[in-house]
Amino acid sequence: MRHKPTLFTGGYAPEGAVKWVEELxxxxxxxxxxxxxxxxxxTYVLREEANKWWKMxxxxxxxxxxxITWEMFxxxxxxxxxxxxxxxxKVIEFMELKQGNMSVADYSVKFEELCVFSPHYNTVxxxxxxxVKFENGLRPDIKHLIGFSQIRDFATLVEKSRICDDDGKAKTNYYKAIGDNKRGKGQDRVKPYFDKGKKVAENSGGRRKFTSQCFKCGEMGHKSYECPKKVLQEGHKSPTCKKPRKTMGKVFALNGDDADQVDNLIR
Structure with missing residues (x-):
């Protein structure tokens, strides 16, 4: 035969048997x-165990x-x-079928695949x-958009549901891209404050690294609270300090009589 149907050899393969009949x-x-x-x-393409079964x-x-007719066979x-x-x-699986995480396209394929085992749903x-069965299995977000239309042509219902599913995914991806873009800009704004007091250098691998700068002495490699110069200045006693002692000034308030009695008053 030009169409070359698949040979069926028998054995336990329930789904394979159904597909073989459908192909024929x-x-x-x-x-x-x-x-x-x-x-x-x-019956010509029955082989091995299946051919023996058919003879009996x-x-x-x-x-x-x-x-004997084909339907009887x-x-x-x-x-x-x-x-x-x-x-x-298979009938129970069909009756309990829900879209869940499947796309509408995948859900419709599974629906049609299992529907053949429920003869009631295969008539005009x-x-x-x-x-109604297909609509009740849709995810709530799609069912909410489709349900009010009360579409009762199966092919139209599947097509409209698929469009709603695709539009919903496109909308989700759009807002996700906007959110990622905003988060990226927010990180760029914070970065200058994060880098304050640090200089950027590159190591041998080409990666950026930060080097701290002391705010007291201006040198690199340590922070102000770790500054060694600060330790030297504060690590000796005042009698041995070579720096001149700071003199604190005082301010006095005098009236006219008191001012006449002071000789070293700067007027």
Missing amino acids: EIIFEAMGCSEASKLTLG AKLRMGVGGVV KGEFLRKYFPEDIKGK EAEHDKC
């Missing part, structure tokens, strides 16, 4: 196969000359390779219920 039905539609041809072509199933299903095939307990888990009459 896509090929059948593309080729315009009749119901009789579908069964022939579908065909004998059982064809008792009394019953004509598919039902028997899925009962064998997609057990009811696995199907039940259930379009309304399908939209």
